[in-house]
Amino acid sequence: MTSPQFDRYLMIEDVQQTFKTKKGPFIALKNINLNIRKGEFVSLIGHSGCGKSTLLNLIAGLTMPSAGRLICAGREIAGPGPSRAVVFQNHSLLPWLSCFENVYLGVERVFAAGESKKQLQERTAAAMALVGLTESQHKMPHEVSGGMKQRVGIARALAMEPQVLLLDEPFGALDALTRANLQDELMKIMAATQSTAVMVTHDVDEAVLLSDRIVMMTNGPAAQIGEVLAVELPRPRDRVELANNQHYQDYRTAVIDFLYRKQGKPALAAA
Numbered sequence: 001m002t003s004p005q006f007d008r009y010l011m012i013e014d015v016q017q018t019f020k021t022k023k024g025p026f027i028a029l030k031n032i033n034l035n036i037r038k039g040e041f042v043s044l045i046g047h048s049g050c051g052k053s054t055l056l057n058l059i060a061g062l063t064m065p066s067a068g069r070l071i072c073a074g075r076e077i078a079g080p081g082p083s084r085a086v087v088f089q090n091h092s093l094l095p096w097l098s099c100f101e102n103v104y105l106g107v108e109r110v111f112a113a114g115e116s117k118k119q120l121q122e123r124t125a126a127a128m129a130l131v132g133l134t135e136s137q138h139k140m141p142h143e144v145s146g147g148m149k150q151r152v153g154i155a156r157a158l159a160m161e162p163q164v165l166l167l168d169e170p171f172g173a174l175d176a177l178t179r180a181n182l183q184d185e186l187m188k189i190m191a192a193t194q195s196t197a198v199m200v201t202h203d204v205d206e207a208v209l210l211s212d213r214i215v216m217m218t219n220g221p222a223a224q225i226g227e228v229l230a231v232e233l234p235r236p237r238d239r240v241e242l243a244n245n246q247h248y249q250d251y252r253t254a255v256i257d258f259l260y261r262k263q264g265k266p267a268l269a270a271a
């Protein structure tokens with residue numbers, strides 16, 4: 001349980017990300033170092049524009065760091081792969097495919113070699129049911145709401161049963177009730193599959209409820225990891241019970257204190 005392969009399943013080493021802009025190079029991230037255990041749930045929290053999506057894209061392998069390196073399961077991350085599925089901040093569905101077909105495409109990519117078409121369809125249908133979209137599954141993306149599109153993105157990522165689930169504000173566009181239901185489902189799935197997750201969120205309660213650790217980022221440019229908070233609340237966690245739990249409140253206060261007292265408001269012009 002304490003082998004390096006387990007404790008340092010995902011390694012982010014001295015990562016820097018610089019973007020070329022019209023005004024010259026823009027350093028988005030600087031000196032990012034983080035080791036994530038296998039099966040751990042880590043949240044990234046920080047003000048808008050600090051570089052959370054930039055860091056998630058690096059873990060996904062969608063972009064390469066300007067300096068440093070990222071390693072997953074002992075191998076350097078050199079590009080995107082189905083073992084690291086992403087739920088994007090702006091749901092990214094193919095507009096010419098139905099919601100079902102969008103999910104099926106991901107399922108096919110991972111499981112087509114070993115399973116029949118019927119099995120692939122069953123996997124897809126199960127994922128649609130999980131996010132409550134069975135009745136709307138054959139609609140086209142333009143025929144469903146923003147929150148429903150986001151749920152299709154979540155279904156697609158979960159159906160691929162990735163080793164690492166990367167979530168960029170996955171529940172941001174959802175109403176409070178749907179968000180709570182999906183957070184509870186996600187906690188159950190993570191417990192059952194033991195997969196590793198990195199989630200970007202703006203929501204302090206969501207971060208405390210779901211995370212083993214909360215990584216708090218400083219404001220950009222040249223954003224860094226400010227503090228890391230280990231959330232040692234026992235699992236399974238129950239949102240109703242936790243509302244009156246003093247430890248839960250203390251974790252919440254620590255994150256709010258970092259965001260609004262230590263980091264204050266970022267200059268909007270910089271975002």
Ligand SMILES: Nc1ncnc2c1ncn2[C@@H]1O[C@H](COP(=O)(O)OP(=O)(O)OP(=O)(O)O)[C@@H](O)[C@H]1O
Binds near residue numbers: 021046048049089
């Ligand atoms: N391709 C790019 N070219 C130039 N600058 C970029 C690029 N991508 C991101 N940035 C800049 O890097 C910084 C971090 O952006 P990023 O999207 O990672 O922020 P974020 O923390 O995800 O914000 P939000 O919470 O609003 O989604 C911002 O200042 C942004 O303008």
Ligand SMILES: [Mg+2]
Binds near residue numbers: 054089168
């Ligand atoms: Mg973002």
